[in-house]
Amino acid sequence: MSTRTRIAFLKGHGTENDFVIVPDPENTIDLPPATVAALCDRRAGIGGDGLLHVVRSAAHPEARHLAAEAEWFMDYRNGDGSIAEMCGNGVRVFARYLQRAGHVTEGDIAVATRGGVKAVHIAKDGDVTVGMGRALLPEGDVTVSVGERSWPARNVNMGNPHAVAFVDDLSHAGDLLSPPPFSPAAAYPDGVNVEFVIDRAPGHVAMRVHERGSGETRSCGTGACAVAVATARRDGADPAATGVPATYTVDVPGGTLVITERPDGEIEMTGPAVIVAEGEIDSVWLESASGA
Numbered sequence: 001m002s003t004r005t006r007i008a009f010l011k012g013h014g015t016e017n018d019f020v021i022v023p024d025p026e027n028t029i030d031l032p033p034a035t036v037a038a039l040c041d042r043r044a045g046i047g048g049d050g051l052l053h054v055v056r057s058a059a060h061p062e063a064r065h066l067a068a069e070a071e072w073f074m075d076y077r078n079g080d081g082s083i084a085e086m087c088g089n090g091v092r093v094f095a096r097y098l099q100r101a102g103h104v105t106e107g108d109i110a111v112a113t114r115g116g117v118k119a120v121h122i123a124k125d126g127d128v129t130v131g132m133g134r135a136l137l138p139e140g141d142v143t144v145s146v147g148e149r150s151w152p153a154r155n156v157n158m159g160n161p162h163a164v165a166f167v168d169d170l171s172h173a174g175d176l177l178s179p180p181p182f183s184p185a186a187a188y189p190d191g192v193n194v195e196f197v198i199d200r201a202p203g204h205v206a207m208r209v210h211e212r213g214s215g216e217t218r219s220c221g222t223g224a225c226a227v228a229v230a231t232a233r234r235d236g237a238d239p240a241a242t243g244v245p246a247t248y249t250v251d252v253p254g255g256t257l258v259i260t261e262r263p264d265g266e267i268e269m270t271g272p273a274v275i276v277a278e279g280e281i282d283s284v285w286l287e288s289a290s291g292a
Contacts (some may be wrong), residue, residue: 007286009039010278011046014128015219016254016272020048021097022057027059033081038289039281040079045289046281049217050087051077052094057112057191070112072098080254085109086115088221088269095120097272115159116218128273133159134265138187144194145181146174153182158267160201160212161192162226165235170198172209176216197231197233205231206251218254225267226261239263260281268291 007029010021020039022029031053040048053075057063063073074094076084091111098104099122107124119131136157144153144165149172153163163182167173173180174198180194191212197205209223210216228248232238237246238263247260257271 001180007281007283008278009046009281010100010275011048012052012093012096012178013254013272014092014221014273015257017087017089017217017219017221018048019050019052019055019090019093020046021038021052021093021275023054023097023101025054025056025059027055029053031077032290033077033261035290036077036081036284037079038286040081041289049079049214050084050090051079052090052097053077054097056093057269062114066112066117068115070110072103072228076113083114086113086118088130088225089219089271089273091118091120091130092271092273093130093275095122095130095276100108100127100275123270127270127274129268129270130221132225132267132269135261135267137229137233140184140187142187143183145183146172153231155187156229158222158225158227160222161188161190162195162223163188163192164195164197164227164230166231167196167198170196170206170208172196173210175273176208176210177202178215179212180210193220193226195220195230196229197227200249200251203247204249204251208253216253219252219257220258221271224250224257225259229261229267232261238239255270 034049039045055073057067057073060073109120111118121129138155142155143154151165152166156162194210196206197207211221232246243263250257260268
């Protein structure tokens with residue numbers, strides 16, 4: 001790092017899921033976990049739920065095999081510096097950065113991730129749509145609890161596990177600081193993201209979520225997809241059986257997402273993506289903060 005005097009960054013968010021963005025097309029910036037954690041620190045760093053390292057696929061050893069399908073690779077990191085496969089809100093912000101930087105224009109683009117190549121559409125109105133894959137619906141009854149209340153929940157897997165519970169009031173979810181208990185334990189051996197859902201109108205729900213390992217968050221893209229699928233099944237809608245797409249508006253604490261499940265099982269998530277600032281990281285601070 002000492003040879004670098006200027007390291008560019010941007011800050012963006014999608015429904016208040018926020019990210020530090022580090023453009024690095026040729027993959028020349030070293031970002032060990034301690035450095036990422038320092039940048040994402042909300043008091044001593046820039047602050048973010050995660051970091052979007054923007055690299056050309058051909059320049060990254062984990063993405064070279066995808067370079068023919070997608071020019072750009074989202075090297076995504078969690079706020080603690082750990083590596084993650086995918087982040088739905090993050091992909092939208094990643095695409096918005098590529099558009100802002102002049103690398104892409106509105107329309108269809110492909111973004112490489114550790115979870116595969118994701119189809120992205122940048123609309124003229126500014127919203128960004130991301131293909132989120134298919135949902136799996138494991139069999140078996142699940143129950144989640146908060147205090148003295150408990151509810152049946154729908155088990156939905158979006159590549160990560162979710163338990164979706166329909167409640168009368170979102171306040172019944174409590175403070176969501178600690179993981180809501182669930183049973184049977186065998187349903188989620190590695191823990192679970194728990195969504196609490198209320199109806200707002202036909203085709204329109206609101207949710208709060210406890211994200212596994214993070215507590216309550218302002219937005220969860222895979223959680224919103226899980227909620228839409230669970231709500232569709234509750235409402236008797238199965239696009240694979242009817243041939244008719246099911247679309248739900250899902251309010252999260254940080255905004256609104258629109259989720260469509262297509263007859264082929266693919267789920268699309270549409271929502272805002274905003275770049276709020278750009279600047280330069282102080283390389284002396286970064287060396288110190290990352291223990292260099």
